[in-house]
Amino acid sequence: MKRVFIISCLVGVFALSNTISVNAQYVTGIGLRGGKFNSGVSFKYFFDANFHNGIEGLIARSKIGTDYGWVAKGFYVLQLPLMDARLQAPFDIVLGGGVHGGYYKSGYYYIENDQQIPYALDVYTFGFDALIALEYKLPIANFTLTVDCNPFIEVVNKGPENLDFGLSLRYVFR
Numbered sequence: 001m002k003r004v005f006i007i008s009c010l011v012g013v014f015a016l017s018n019t020i021s022v023n024a025q026y027v028t029g030i031g032l033r034g035g036k037f038n039s040g041v042s043f044k045y046f047f048d049a050n051f052h053n054g055i056e057g058l059i060a061r062s063k064i065g066t067d068y069g070w071v072a073k074g075f076y077v078l079q080l081p082l083m084d085a086r087l088q089a090p091f092d093i094v095l096g097g098g099v100h101g102g103y104y105k106s107g108y109y110y111i112e113n114d115q116q117i118p119y120a121l122d123v124y125t126f127g128f129d130a131l132i133a134l135e136y137k138l139p140i141a142n143f144t145l146t147v148d149c150n151p152f153i154e155v156v157n158k159g160p161e162n163l164d165f166g167l168s169l170r171y172v173f174r
C-alpha cells in the first residue's frame with residue numbers, strides 16, 4: 001500500500017512539473033525548416049522574459065532558379081499569444097522583418113518580358129524580408145511547430161521569385 005501511494009505521488013508530481021514546464025515560455029529554439037525554396041537550420045532567441053521581442057535566423061539550401069544555392073536570413077520578430085476563448089491550443093502569431101543574403105554558383109536567373117534571362121556564374125543576392133507565422137507549442141514535449149509565410153524582395157541581382165512558405169520544427173530551451 002505504501003509503494004502504491006509513493007508511486008502515485010511521484011507520477012502526480014512528474015505530471016504536474018511536466019505540465020508547468022511545457023506551458024512555460026522558452027528563450028531559445030533550434031531546429032529544421034522545410035520550405036518551398038529554402039530548407040535548412042532555423043533558430044530563434046528572445047531578448048526579454050516576456051517572450052515578445054527576439055531574433056530569428058535561417059541558414060538554408062536554396063532552390064531559386066535551376067540550381068541550388070545558399071541563403072542566410074535574419075529577422076527581428078515580435079511574437080504574441082493568440083487569445084481566443086474558443087481556441088484552447090497554445091498558438092502564437094509571429095511578425096518580423098529582416099534581411100537576407102544568398103549565393104548561387106549557377107542557374108540563377110531573372111524574368112524579363114516573360115523570358116528567363118540567366119545571370120553569369122557566382123551570383124550574390126541581397127534583399128529585405130518580412131515574416132508572418134503561426135507557432136504552436138507542442139504540449140507533450142519541448143518542441144514548437146511553426147507555419148510561416150516569407151515575402152521577400154531582392155535589391156541586388158533580382159530573382160524570379162518573391163514569396164516562400166515553410167514549416168519549422170524546433171526544440172526549445174527554457
